[in-house]
Amino acid sequence: MPPLRPWSPIPIADGGEPLDDLPPSLWRLEPHPYQALGAPYGAGASPFRLRRGVIERLERAQERLQQQRPQWRLAIFDAWRPLVVQAFMVRHAFREACRERGLDPDAFGLPQQAVAAEVDRFWAPPSADPATPPPHSTGAAVDLTLAEASGRPLAMGGAIDAIGALSEPDHYAGAAPGSEAADWHERRRLLAAVMEASGFAQHPNEWWHFSHGDQLWAWRRGEPRALYGAAAGAVAGAAEGAG
Template sequence: MRPWNSIPITEVDEPLQKIPTALLRLEPHPYAALGAPYGPDASPFRLRQGVVTRLLQAQQELQKEQPGWSLAIFDAWRPVAVQRFMVRHSLVAECGRIGINPDHPSPERDRAEAAVGRFWAPPSDDPATPPPHSTGAAVDLTLADAGGQALAMGGEIDAIGRVSEPLFHQAAALADSSSPAAVWHQRRQLLARVMAGAGFEQHPNEWWHFSWGDQLWAWRSGAREAFYGRVGDSASSRLS
């Protein structure tokens, strides 16, 4: 369970829509390239219509501050089957990093699972506790320059560890305003600022993850309910 999972969902039944070309996509899609089970014709580059509208607003604000820069979409809609695949993939990778067997119970394995769990929501099939990305209301993204190249942000998307926390580089940036850490911190702050200006809420552990309309958004914004619930793994009937 996440702290936001107790928040009720009143589904507005708004369809997913394809992310428009005005928003840069980072391709090939990283999870699809790993073989994640999206199914035929189930593109991950889809979001609820209200979320897409706000992403375009955020990009307009970004370009007022940094002409030529753009938001760059890493991941968007994620079926629960893909969530399950990626949780397992991340656990195996983390266990491999520290040299343990992911299928052998041990305190080290428990710690690895807890570390992964700070970043990957449980792949719940319960409609009352959907993983944020399964709602079509959460997006993972970064910044790109005028040439369409993703900018360094001081940590890779999906990195397991404190480096992924939004303010990780703040202390180093304050200590030395000319350091790379200062550049990374400024970019993370810029991303957070333009997304917040469009109504998004940021995941507390992930500089790249923002939500609008799901339970995480409701928890962080103080809303009494969410209005986007899970969009099923077979989503073709729910697309605009």
């Protein structure tokens, strides 16, 4: 069993705020990457949904961004994620990481255990326990990047979901001034700044992951409780997907 996160003990007081579809003002990166892999969202389930209050804060973040960079916009990679999709993607990430290292993902040796531990730094376990929901199952977490006005994503020095040190928000902090890596660091810092000013907290290992109202947010902001637990529909199919 993966270790609990430091935010797992934080209590949740969910007021039942609904999930809403992202508005047209927020750019979606489509086709959605997990749907393209065959992730089992089920009929009518959209990954481009978030809690209403989270969407409002995203819109504020985009306004702040465009006050500084009128030619840029936020681009949404992923948002709400049912547990069955979380389970599917954890397995996929592990198997891909093993293949990249020339390992058999169906073996159970020490190298595979090391890969599993590394994947666990980036992918939350698909817990159906209402006290420990994965962040994306709450409708409070979003994966996003910066894009040009046309919607073309800007280079950020590493792909969303990449497993490794280059995904840490400050990985390029020591880059030489004027270098491409320095540009990547500046873009990451700008994204973090507009999101944090709008009430979000950043995942400590992922430059692209921000949330408002979940346990991770409460832990990073020193809040006594989380505002959102697993959203309605998030647990559907969990049992079949968690094997």
